Amino acid sequence: EPEVTQTPSHQVTQMGQEVILRCVPISNHLYFYWYRQILGQKVEFLVSFYNNEISEKSEIFDDQFSVERPDGSNFTLKIRSTKLEDSAMYFCASKLGRGRDYEQYFGPGTRLTVT
């Protein structure tokens, strides 16, 4: 069964460093998302991406964040200068279509630890 994959599973970085989190969505899906979950808290939406552009972003997704789909398979989230408060589990998700019929499928997550 197709699945969303994410690498790395765990990333440790120092404050101020840039990180790139990678995702491979399900191959025929058209809508892509990043979410994050700070330890013990609810899952929060960061950004949605469709047709090679951002379709919606949350207040969390400030100028330090960017997303890219550099080729036909990868979808990346970049944090330019990490802060301690960026420590969280980051989930990528993808969906086949838009509307009420379509499930979002999530990857296993990347645990980002900023020290």
Next chain:
Amino acid sequence: SQQGEEDPQALSIQEGENATMNCSYKTSINNLQWYRQNSGRGLVHLILIRSNEREKHSGRLRVTLDTSKKSSSLLITASRAADTASYFCATDVAGTASKLTFGTGTRLQVTL
């Protein structure tokens, strides 16, 4: 209450019993989806119920949706120890880019 709030926050039952979790939300939705998360792990999709559906079944799962009350429930029948996890509802809000808004989750503990 916030969009997508579950109750109870925690539920402890014995194996074989049924577990019921509730979710409330505030806005119009395209659909509501339930996910399961084992401690510190990924989100596993369980079931989707569309805004024009009232009930849906999948194996031991039964989901109801009441759009007039903006609420949903997830029933797990004949629970097993392996069902121990956190369960989240997530709403696909109408008029957005189909982002999901997650609830606070119910931590289910099933004991032998």
